[in-house]
Amino acid sequence: MFKSIANNSKNDENILYLISILWMNISKKRKKQFWLLLILMIITSLLEVLSIGLVLPFLGILANPEEVHKVEYCSHLWPYSKIITLIKYRYL
Numbered sequence: 001m002f003k004s005i006a007n008n009s010k011n012d013e014n015i016l017y018l019i020s021i022l023w024m025n026i027s028k029k030r031k032k033q034f035w036l037l038l039i040l041m042i043i044t045s046l047l048e049v050l051s052i053g054l055v056l057p058f059l060g061i062l063a064n065p066e067e068v069h070k071v072e073y074c075s076h077l078w079p080y081s082k083i084i085t086l087i088k089y090r091y092l
Contacts (some may be wrong), residue, residue, distance in 0.1 A: 026034075060067070 053091075
């Protein structure tokens with residue numbers, strides 16, 4: 001059991017060593033592309049979490065549009081928005 005833990009730490013060191021060698025041999029252009037790709041992946045994952053989180057409120061608005069007017073922190077926005085009016089007339 002203890003040998004497997006020791007082997008894992010050696011494997012981790014070997015992997016890090018190989019990654020560092022690989023990183024040194026990559027051109028500057030590819031390094032920039034890697035960082036850009038990493039940043040874009042983080043941004044898209046955050047936007048995906050946001051979009052999943054907005055599904056239930058959107059379904060709540062579709063199910064009961066009158067409840068939206070009771071929300072205090074958004075009540076000043078609804079006179080300027082035609083979304084609720086469109087939803088009301090569409091489903092009446």
